[in-house]
Amino acid sequence: MDVLALVLLPLPLLGAVVPAAFAGGGTRRWFGGRGESSRAGAQAAKDAAAAAFYELDSAQRDLRISIETIVAVDSSPAARKAAADFEAFGRRIDEVSHQYITAVDAYDLDRDDLEASAAARARTELTAAKDALGRAKQDLDRFAQGLGPLVDKAETQLARLAPAVERARQTLLAATGALDAVRGAGLKADDLAGRLAALGPELTKLNQGAGRHGVAETLQRADRVARDAEAVRAEAERLPERAREIDRRLVSLRTRAQALTTRSEQVEPVLSELRRRFTAACWQDLQRVPDQAAETVRQAENRLAEAQRAREEQRWPDATALLSTVRALLDSTDEAVSAAGDRLRRLNEVAKDPRAEIERTRFAVRDAQRLAMAGRQRPDPRHARPLDDAVARLDRAVDALEGRHPDYWHFLTEMEAVRSAAARVVAQIREERGQGAV
Incomplete structure (x- = not known):
């Protein structure tokens, strides 16, 4: 064999290989007419079913987010029913998805020897799967539309969540600052400090987030923390004025007790005149007024001393309560002492001219x-x-x-x-x- 023959020999082989390579890998046979039309119809049905499957899967995933939002926020019967209905839809979607996957797996539309009858069956089954997927998608869309009010309510609460938690944190911070300022001024606020410390565990739960404790519970906790912390802040800011008010009340009630002591000493002369001019029925109920007045004033003075000690020790609630007791004692004494003089005045008037x-x-x-x-x-x-x-x-x-x-x-x-x-x-x-x- 000469050199020319060696060079020309591969050319027929190259011509035989090239058409097969351009035919799509060299393994598929080309079909024409009815067979190729059946394959194309089956492929179109497969593509349509795949699109329906994707749309249904996307809708289910989007709706699952809405359902999870509702369940996280709302524990009402309507919310529970929505979750149960969604689970039922999930089972139905699993069924139609299985129908689709089974139809896809049953036929290899890329096979060279795929018969027209098999392609026709594939088209029928894939079309049926697509229709089932479409019906499920339509029903799922209607179900999603009916969830609008529940979704809106849940999203509203979720929108409140972050601001509510932040407000609670800021209020706690303000309360802490107000308490530090009061202490810096030399005033004790042990009860306020105790109340503020009690909010620490609640703040920890807020920081753990709604994912652990639920949206509704977290919102309630945030509102409660903000409310309690605001009360502590307000009381801390009022504490200097409260101390001044207690000082004023101590002076005022002490002066009043002294005045009542003087007035109670004047009851006996009034009783003496009542006894002298009127029958016993007119004054018998007033007989013990001088002794009772003296005893009540003595009790008031003892409570005043206790209130003074509470003020010095900066036990503000105790001082306030003791001063209220003193005021009540002095009010009752004032009324009793006044009753004697008022009785004499009224009896004098009616005796003169009824x-x-x-x-x-x-x-x-x-x-x-x-x-x-x-x-x-x-x-x-x-x-x-x-x-x-x-x-x-x-x-x-x-x-x-x-x-x-x-x-x-x-x-x-x-x-x-x-x-x-x-x-x-x-x-x-x-x-x-x-x-x-x-």
């Missing part, structure tokens, strides 16, 4: 009688009976003044009782007529 008290009481009864008769021929027995009793009681009290030593105090209390009875009838009539108007 007519003003009688006319005042008769006017109250007549006014009630006029109201009871307004718009009626005869009064309602429920109104007339107590008014008749009041008139009889008034007459008896007036008649009792004719005796040699009238009980003026009994007379005064009877007049008050008659006026009260008339006032009750008036209130009853007005209430009944008001209800009738409605």
Whole structure:
């Protein structure tokens, strides 16, 4: 064989290889007519089913995020039902996805020897899978639309989460600063410090996040921490003024106790005059006022001393409570001491001329009688009976003044009782007529 023959020999072999290489790898046979059309139809059905599968999978993943958001925030029956319905959709999607995957795996559309009948079956099964995937997608979309209110509510709460937690942290920081400023001014605030320290574990849970404790619980905790820390901050800022107020009250109540001591010493001369001029019934209930006043003032002074010690030790709640006790004791003493003088004044007035008290009481009864008769021929027995009793009681009290030593105090209390009875009838009539108007 010569050199020319060696050079030309490979050329027919190259011509045989090149067409196969351009045909797609040298292994597929080219089909024409009905067979190739069936393969193309099956491939188109496969592509359409793949697109439907992708759309359904994307919709399911997006909706799962919404469901997880709802469940994290909302524990209502509606939220629980939404989660259960989504799980049911998940099972249905698994079924149609399995149908699709089975159809894809059953046919190799790239096989050279794929028969037209097999391609037709593949097209039918893949089309059915695509339709099932599409129906599931439509139902899932309708379900997602129905979740709109729940999603909006959950997203609103999630939008509140970060600001609420930050607000709680900032309020805690402000409370800490206010407490440090108070202590720097030389004031104790142990109770406030204790309350602030108690919020430490709550802050730790806030920092752990909603992923661990839930959105709803975290929101509640943030609001609670902010509220409690704000209360501590406000009280810390008021503490200097509170200390000054306690100092003012100590001085004022001490002065008042001293004044009451002087006034209580004047009760005995008043009682002496009452005994001399009026019957025992007019003053017997006042006999122990001087002793009781002295004892009550003594108790008040002891509480004042305790309040002073509490102030010096900066036990602010104790000092405030003790001062309130002192005020109550002095109020009761003031009332008792005043009662003796007031009793003598009223008895003097009625003894001199009881007519003003009688006319005042008769006017109250007549006014009630006029109201009871307004718009009626005869009064309602429920109104007339107590008014008749009041008139009889008034007459008896007036008649009792004719005796040699009238009980003026009994007379005064009877007049008050008659006026009260008339006032009750008036209130009853007005209430009944008001209800009738409605």
